[in-house]
Each structure stands twice: as C-alpha cells, then as structure tokens.
Amino acid sequence: MGCCPFDQVVNRRNTDCTKWDGVLEVFGCDEVLPMWVADMDFRCPEVVVKAVTERAQHGVFGYEYCPARFNEAVVNWYRARQGWEIDPAWLIHTPGVVPGLTYAVLALTEPEERVVIQPPVYPPFFRVLQCNGRTVVENPLVEVDGRYTMNFAELEEIFRSGVRAMLFCSPHNPVGRVWTRAELDKLAALVLKYGVTVIADEIWSDLVFPGARHIPFASLSPEIAQHTVTFNAPSKTFNIAGLYVSNGIIPNGEHRERICALLERLSIGGVGIFGVAAGEAAYREGAEWLDSLLVYLQENARFVVQELGRIAPQIKIAQPEGTFVLWLDCRELGIPFEELNRFFVAKAGIAFSEGSSFGAAGRGFQRMNIGCPRSLISEALSRLEQALSAL
Template sequence: MTIFNEKIDRLKTASVKWELMKDIFGEEELLPMWVADMDFKPPQAVIDALTNRVEHGVFGYTFVPNSTASVIQAWLKKRHNWQIEPSWVRYTSGVVEAISAAICALSKEGDTVIVQSPVYTPFFNMIEWNKRTVVNSPLRLVEHKYEIDFEGLEQELQKGCKLFLLCNPHNPAGRVWTKDELLRIGKLCLQYDCLILSDEIHSDLIFKKYRHIPMASLSKELSEKVVTFISPSKTFNLAGLQASAVIIENEALREQFNEELKRRGFSSLNTFGILGMETAYQHGEEWLEDLIDYLQENRTYAINYLADHLPNIHCIDSEGTYLLWLDCRKLKLSDEELRNLLIKKGKLALEPGNKYGPGGEGFVRMNLACPREILKEGLERLKIAFT
C-alpha cells in the first residue's frame, strides 16, 4: 500500500480539484479535499496500456468493441455476483450525462422525480435543468446513521412520481444500502409503477464488512424497472478519461435510452476511455483491494483524530466511498460561518453540506482519497479552523 503514500504534484494538469479553487472558493492557497477524485495513480496496467496506445500514434475515429461489454459483464459477476448480458450495456462519457439522458428518455417535462437528500448535487440539477420536478424524500439521521423514511417515500410515490433516483452507495453519507432496504424500495416502486435510476458509481469502493448489492440484481421483476449507472472513474481514478456504462435489461427502456443518445449526437467513447475501462476492469482488482485497505485506514485515522481533537464534530461512520460526512452542528455555526472559517482560517477546501439539499445544513464533506501525509495536514487545518 506504500504506493498510495506518494505525493503527486497535480498542478498544471488542468485538475479541477487543485486548480479551480479560486473560482470555487475564492482563494487559491487552500488544501483541496473537496471534489470526489483521488490523488493516486491508477493501476500500473492502465498506465502501461495508455502509454502503449499513445506510442502507436494514430488516433482516428473509434468504436466501442464488443470486448468492452464482456469485460464489464465479467467484472460485475465477480465483484457483485450480478449476471448481466453484454447486449444490455450502453455507454456515455460520464454518469451525470447518463442520468440526464435517462431522465429525458424515460419521462416528460413536468414529471416528478424522487431524490433522498442530503444527496449528490447533480441529482437536483439534472432533474431541474431538464424541466422535471424534484420531489424530496429526505433520509433520517438516527443515532448517527442514515435511514430511509419508507412511510414518507410511499406517500410521495402514491402521488404518481415517474422516476426514483437512487444513490447506492450513498453520496455524501457513505451508506451502503442493505438487501432488505433495497427490496423495500423496489417493492414500493413496483407497486406504484415508478422506474428506478440507480447511480452505483461508488459500488466498488466498499469497506470490508459491507457488501454492495446492485438494485437490478434482486429479482427479474425488478430488473425490468431499473437503469443502472457505473463507471471505473471513481474506482480507479479515471474520471478524466470520460467513460461510463449504463446497464438496461428492459429492451423497450434500452431503446428509449438509445434514441435519446441519438438526439444528443452521441456516437462513441474516446480511445483512451475505452482502453482505460477495459484494462482497469481486467487487471485492476489487486490494486483495488489494496486501495480499499488504505482508504479504510485513512477513515479510521480521521475518526480517531476527530474524537481526540474535535469532539464537537461527529463523523458519520461511512460504509463505503472515500468520502467522510462531518456533522458540525454542535459548533452552532451557520453554513456561511463554517465556510469562512475553513477557507480563511483553516486554509482548507471542503464541500459545504448545504449544497446536498435539505438535511445537509451544518455538515461538510471531506475527501479521504489522498496520501496519509495530506490527510494529516487536512485534519490539522480543520482543527485550526475551529479552534
């Protein structure tokens, strides 16, 4: 795991995380622990494959070969015991783009779409920017753990919601939904004829005592009502290659999604996205196991540090992802005060919790996917900000 201790200079690489802080936070000299990408190199096999492709030297029009879907099929079977068919797989440059396309393909303007806040900000954006209506069924924080309000969810479904946008594992809370929880969601959505769009981009980043269960894997009846989004971008830190997969078993829904991609002018992934995706899924598993161990150690270090030095900040003990959701409400500060102290005093860039919708007020999100030395510095800055 020592490879994850390497500090890599990401400046002058057009890094959103490291080079847009002036635009996002108003200052440049901050330690960035905000946007969800990692400060780690991907598996060496991916670097070697991309290097060899560059040396070939010709980069003409590219199609996604049949081998890509077969590689995805093998990965999902091995990692999540989910048996899919290659014919179910479609592609986009990213999961957010795919969610937007699915919303347009499978609903009409004015339709309602359920989310569970606090949740990934683009969920709200993709619904609203496509002229659909957000319906929020907030999660409940019970003894420092998020739970689903099933009664509230059913009440919203009864009103005729067209789509349910599920985040599994959940961002920013790090919940890995259990089989029972997913079955209850699925039963309600089937009962009220609501399609499920399941964002499973963090599904490979699960800590050892937990297990990711793809929503569409639970039953044949349910699989016909689910559209699943995955990508190697979070798993292997390949977001810049812009490649994601969409899995749709239902042929009619798949054709509707295809038609929407045609309207958008989508034709194929880029050369390096295809190669990176295939190589990572084929040869990255050992690297991923080491990564999960390292992230779990980072999480433990952060939790212990906060308990010792900042007892008024409670860490929601994540079950997956490399994100830490910090409850700062005992500090009795407004979101603006939290932001100003972090930036002005701590010189630390974290995601403000209120951007994740109702229930996010008084929280901040910290990215743990960095070398331990940077994590330690970030926690020291957090302490400075609130001391």
C-alpha cells in the same frame, strides 16, 4: 511514511485538474488543501497507465467503436465483484454517469413530471431534474446517531401520490451508506407495487469497505431489473474520471430503445480511445490495486474518525461503509451555518464541499474527501486543530 503506493504525494498542480487548480476560482484562494471534488490524488493502477501509453504510442487516433472485448471485461467485472450477471446486450456507454442519468430522465420521464431524490444527495441530482424541467420530489434520508436510513413510510406516500421515476444513489454520496439487502428489498417492493422506474447511480459500487456489500439494485430479481436503469463506471473506482468512460445497464428493451433513440436524436455516441483502453485494462487487471486501495481508504476513514474525536469531538461523522467521502456534522461547532465553509477555507486552509449544496438537509455539514495520502489528511487535521483553538 512507508512504501505504500498510496502514501506517495503526487503533485497535481498545473495539470488543469479541477480539485487543485480550480480552488482559486471556486474558493477564492490558492493556499488551501483541496478536499472537495470527488476524485483521488493517487496514481491509477500501473496497468492502466501502460494500456493508455501503449495506445498513445500507436499514434493514429481515428474513430473507434466500443469493442466486444470491453463489454466482456465489464460483464466479468460485475459478475466477479458484485455477483451480477449482465447481458452484454443491455450495455450502452456514456461519457459520464451524470450524462447517463440525464439521458434516462429525458428519455423515460416527461417535462414537469415528478421525480424522487433522497437528500442530502450529490448536487447534480437536483440539477439534472431542475435544468430539464422535471419536478424534484424530496424524500430526505433520516439520520439517527450518525446512521442514515430511508424513510419508507414517506416514500410510499410519495409513490402513491404518483411519480414516474426515482434517482437512487447506491452507495450513497455523501452519507456513505451501502444499502443492505433488507433495505433494497423494501424499496423494490414499493417500486413494483407502484410501477416506478428506478434510475440507479451506482458509481460508488466498487468502493465499499470490508464488512459491507454492495448489491446492485437491478440484480434483486428479473422483475426489478425491468424497472431499473443502472449507471456505473470505472471512473471513481480506478481514479480515471478525466477519461470519460461510463456504463449504462438497461435490461428493459423499451427503456433501451427510448434511451438509444434519444442519443441518436442528440447525435451522442462513440467512445474515447483512451477511456476504452483504460477501462478495459482496469476491469481486467485492476482488482488487486482496488483491494489495496480499499484497505487504505478504510484506514484513512478510521484515522479521521479517531483524530476528529480527539481534536473536535463536536464534529460528528456519519459511519462510512464505503465511498471516499466523509459527511461531517458540524452543527455543534457553534459557527453559523452560512459561515462554516468560509471558516474551513479562510481559517483552517481546507477546502471541503459545502453541505447545503447537497440540499437543505446538508446545512451545517461539510463533505470531506479522504481519497489522498494520509500525510495530507494529517496536515488538514492539524490545520483544523489550530483553527479551532483560535475560535
């Protein structure tokens, strides 16, 4: 392979990383190629390594507050990349996006209240609601020829029947959709008509391939901003999830007060020194790295689509417009759905995420993480080819 930095294979074993070191516990064997947990096997931008190293060399790691400099870097980033003008006063910081979603659910909805999600969707969307005594209301996406769209007619019925909030995944994991302005406008019209609060998970918003464009839901209009709480982060974008730094963007003063009051009640606050150093460096100096990454990821996606078309045309792939996960429809493989994940693990030696963990609509599907050097993808595909030929 060439000298592209993303081609470099970095050995992550024995670093206590979930994706490689956690496979034994989760999948029951060690010798599998891990393509499940959504982080990437790439080194993060060198500017981030440098910032963290310099901060480490100082050697004093006492309490830190989040400096205005960090917020300024966040504001500049979203203005430049997504055309979104964020007031720094709207920003809070959370250790992750999922914690942020949880705070918003706890602060803005009541126990047992109904909250909408759109499966197949990132499994913690179910967990956050169920573990906190909220009622999950499903508005499944609709799939036509591998392209998923929202079922607005059903969503309107649900809104009409009374819900306070919706957890909205944009871009969408696992189906890889980057919602268009027309789709967002339709959702926005319903949100305003029925007075729903949107808790938007935009963690994937920087990972959008050329040709698609992410539009932050809250940026649609000042009115919509008042109905929206957004969480995003440098974690997926720059592969720094282990540094636990995420942003909450809350334009509505009452929402902000309620969420901040909850954080105070739970004594959650503060930021990690290394997360702040890394996040600021990434937002300030990571754009070029990200642009190269996107080209590489899109090529990985093309490669998988092309090769699977050759070796396993029975597996259909949802058209990816962003993210680094692919949603594989394996329903025509002829393997019982309950045995599908075991087939990939035990017969092919590949650990994908099990489709049904994304909701009932994910039965018969697997999610493949393509955030890795192409040589690993090649290896996975040849293992799969062999396993299929033995069927």
